[in-house]
Amino acid sequence: MPPSHQLAILSRRSFHSHRLVSSRPVPLAKYDVNSLRRVSSAAAAQPQYAQNVLAAGGKSALTPSPLSDEQKRFLDSALRVNQAGELAAVLIYSAQTPPIVRTHPHLLQLMKHMYDQEAGHYKTFNEILVKHRVRPTVMYPLWKAAATTLGWSTAVMGREAAMACTEAVETEIGDHYNSQIRVLLDWAADLEAKGEDFGPEMKELLATLRRIRDEELEHLDHAVMNDAKEAKPYELLTNVIRGGCRAAIWISERV
Ligand SMILES: [Fe+2]
Ligand SMILES: [Fe+2]
Numbered sequence: 001m002p003p004s005h006q007l008a009i010l011s012r013r014s015f016h017s018h019r020l021v022s023s024r025p026v027p028l029a030k031y032d033v034n035s036l037r038r039v040s041s042a043a044a045a046q047p048q049y050a051q052n053v054l055a056a057g058g059k060s061a062l063t064p065s066p067l068s069d070e071q072k073r074f075l076d077s078a079l080r081v082n083q084a085g086e087l088a089a090v091l092i093y094s095a096q097t098p099p100i101v102r103t104h105p106h107l108l109q110l111m112k113h114m115y116d117q118e119a120g121h122y123k124t125f126n127e128i129l130v131k132h133r134v135r136p137t138v139m140y141p142l143w144k145a146a147a148t149t150l151g152w153s154t155a156v157m158g159r160e161a162a163m164a165c166t167e168a169v170e171t172e173i174g175d176h177y178n179s180q181i182r183v184l185l186d187w188a189a190d191l192e193a194k195g196e197d198f199g200p201e202m203k204e205l206l207a208t209l210r211r212i213r214d215e216e217l218e219h220l221d222h223a224v225m226n227d228a229k230e231a232k233p234y235e236l237l238t239n240v241i242r243g244g245c246r247a248a249i250w251i252s253e254r255v
Helices: 033-044 047-055 069-103 105-132 140-157 159-193 200-225 234-254
Strands: none
Touching: 069 105, 069 140, 069 159, 069 234, 105 200, 140 159, 140 234, 159 200, 159 234
């Protein structure tokens, strides 16, 4: 791990800028993207560091500081989970797209858009893992099979089930990214109090996590707008998928 890391507060991209399909009202019951956004806002509401960076012309005037061993362990497991999760997302959309587009051709653009973003996320975390010498999870083969099965089976169940799958996955992954962003901001605040900061690599990582988090929440929006709530059985399906996501995250953090 390079000796210095710096944190920056970069502007959050609006995930409302990519509405592709429907403008129908979204039923809000059990749609917890708002809670994710509140977390996002709370995480972003630590402005002092950003003000310091901006006052220094975008460059922190604070002294760079290395990560502690505990922080390195956190990053190691967090990045490993992120990479595995993005691979799973790519495989889910790959498996869902043919059956969904066959029966609902108008969804081709949306499915391609979400797939392309997931492929970009996966590429990003592959590069980050190499850069930071983080090993992938040993569960890779199992996650690949599970993601493909999940994508294919929900697509065969129908458009609503496929969208419910996206809603469930993106709810968990959005929360997961928010947790990481909160931790990095806490580190920044602690270092700032000591007159230190992270360095340019952490600055870039935080910006990357925020960008990807926003894109995941955009996918969540698309799923709800495309009748995820109409899936049957919605409760069972989303609860099982969300539970599976949490289990996969927990395991991938450790092995
Ligand atoms: Fe993603
Ligand atoms: Fe996503």
